[in-house]
Amino acid sequence: MLKIGLIREGKQPADHRVALTPSQCRWIMQHHPQIQIVVQPSAIRCYSDEEYQQAGIPLQEDLSNCQILMGIKEVPPQQLLPEKTYFFFSHTKKKQPHNKPLMQACVKKHITLIDYECLVHNDGQRMLGFGFFAGVVGAHNGLMAYGKKTGLFDFRRAYSCHDLQELTESYYGVKLPPLKIAITGSGRVAAGILEVMGLLGIKDITPEEFLINEYQYPVYTQLKAGDLYLHKTERSYSREHFHAHPKEYECKFLPFTTAADILMNGIYWEQGMAPLFTWDDLCNPHFRIRVIADITNDREGSIPCNLGDSTIEDPVYGVDRCTRQKLPPYLPHTVDMMCVGNLPDELPRDASRYFGEQLIKYVIPELLQEKSVILEKATILLNGKLTPRFSYLEDYAYGS
Ligand SMILES: NC(=O)c1ccc[n+]([C@@H]2O[C@H](COP(=O)([O-])OP(=O)(O)OC[C@H]3O[C@@H](n4cnc5c(N)ncnc54)[C@H](O)[C@@H]3O)[C@@H](O)[C@H]2O)c1
Numbered sequence: 001m002l003k004i005g006l007i008r009e010g011k012q013p014a015d016h017r018v019a020l021t022p023s024q025c026r027w028i029m030q031h032h033p034q035i036q037i038v039v040q041p042s043a044i045r046c047y048s049d050e051e052y053q054q055a056g057i058p059l060q061e062d063l064s065n066c067q068i069l070m071g072i073k074e075v076p077p078q079q080l081l082p083e084k085t086y087f088f089f090s091h092t093k094k095k096q097p098h099n100k101p102l103m104q105a106c107v108k109k110h111i112t113l114i115d116y117e118c119l120v121h122n123d124g125q126r127m128l129g130f131g132f133f134a135g136v137v138g139a140h141n142g143l144m145a146y147g148k149k150t151g152l153f154d155f156r157r158a159y160s161c162h163d164l165q166e167l168t169e170s171y172y173g174v175k176l177p178p179l180k181i182a183i184t185g186s187g188r189v190a191a192g193i194l195e196v197m198g199l200l201g202i203k204d205i206t207p208e209e210f211l212i213n214e215y216q217y218p219v220y221t222q223l224k225a226g227d228l229y230l231h232k233t234e235r236s237y238s239r240e241h242f243h244a245h246p247k248e249y250e251c252k253f254l255p256f257t258t259a260a261d262i263l264m265n266g267i268y269w270e271q272g273m274a275p276l277f278t279w280d281d282l283c284n285p286h287f288r289i290r291v292i293a294d295i296t297n298d299r300e301g302s303i304p305c306n307l308g309d310s311t312i313e314d315p316v317y318g319v320d321r322c323t324r325q326k327l328p329p330y331l332p333h334t335v336d337m338m339c340v341g342n343l344p345d346e347l348p349r350d351a352s353r354y355f356g357e358q359l360i361k362y363v364i365p366e367l368l369q370e371k372s373v374i375l376e377k378a379t380i381l382l383n384g385k386l387t388p389r390f391s392y393l394e395d396y397a398y399g400s
Pocket residue numbers: 126129130131132134185186187188189190225242243244246266267268269294295296297340341342343344
């Protein structure tokens with residue numbers, strides 16, 4: 001019998017998501033009788049203890065008789081149970097300094113750490129992620145901020161809705177004013193943004209039309225990497241080459257800064273890549289963008305005026321375009337920034353269900369195999385020791 005425990009999230013601020021919903025737990029136990037799932041009680045989880053009980057999933061405070069423990073966010077080191085196999089987003093593979101104590105606690109407690117982020121298909125695409133719901137909530141919040149800034153319309157908060165269905169219903173009858181939205185990216189986040197565009201009936205136009213025309217109704221254009229980047233010397237774009245050498249490319253976004261009212265940023269970005277525009281561009285009087293939903297959300301990253309995270313409670317801040325000062329939101333002369341790092345937690349029920357579906361499809365069957373290459377590849381620590389693939393983390397995991 002393989003016993004899986006769903007842990008209570010311990011990280012602050014509290015996260016409401018869970019790896020498997022009550023009905024998904026029941027489905028797994030019905031279809032895989034060799035698996036038993038228990039859940040640690042939680043007062044804040046988006047599916048209540050009662051919902052798990054009603055689905056026949058036992059509540060259990062002490063998870064020491066489980067072999068596998070599943071969470072979402074980083075587990076506070078003092079809550080780690082020794083010698084268990086843990087699945088969660090550890091945010092350690094880039095040696096993130098704030099998670100060094102967590103990594104070292106996992107070593108000390110002989111833990112096997114499997115990171116969801118490292119579970120990938122053969123072609124390297126991630127199996128699990130919350131990007132779609134980050135895109136949905138990010139697009140919603142970006143529009144909400146624009147409505148507040150201009151006083152033209154009012155959107156309720158996504159987290160006040162029971163789920164995406166209720167959020168969708170809140171769009172019935174909404175007629176947005178003419179506005180132009182530039183969307184960047186082509187992954188899960190972008191798919192979520194496009195979902196909101198579709199729900200609100202915002203019209204899709206080409207990048208060329210977007211730059212030239214004005215419209216009497218709201219429009220958007222999607223800019224994929226090929227629309228955004230150009231090799232600095234070859235003056236060309238190739239997807240494979242760009243993914244391998246993104247720093248050799250310059251960005252072509254500048255004309256959109258004088259054509260768009262809202263920017264919804266969903267690109268993949270890493271340090272050293274060209275930003276979408278510079279501080280000098282921002283100070284240009286023709287810079288038209290008033291609201292930026294920076295869902296990619298790297299501080300001073302692809303968007304230079306991302307001055308750090310905002311929160312779900314307080315999702316928007318203003319930035320003075322010339323003095324670069326952080327200011328309260330919705331002032332007339334600022335660009336408003338929506339830079340929340342845990343957007344999917346505004347729709348935790350849908351985000352959890354979607355996550356659990358991927359988990360059931362791709363990961364649960366691997367758990368039942370004698371040997372799984374997929375799991376091996378995602379195992380950062382095996383019984384507290386770095387696996388060869390992650391040996392580059394040596395100083396981070398074992399050092400002082
Ligand atoms: N704010 C939030 O709450 C939140 C939540 C989830 C994701 N994000 C961020 O949003 C961004 C996009 O996430 P996503 O889920 O859409 O990602 P994804 O993996 O679904 O898509 C990434 C896309 O970028 C492309 N890409 C471009 N350059 C690449 C490169 N050098 N290497 C690999 N892929 C490259 C890939 O082809 C892929 O289509 C990420 O930076 C992610 O951290 C933010």
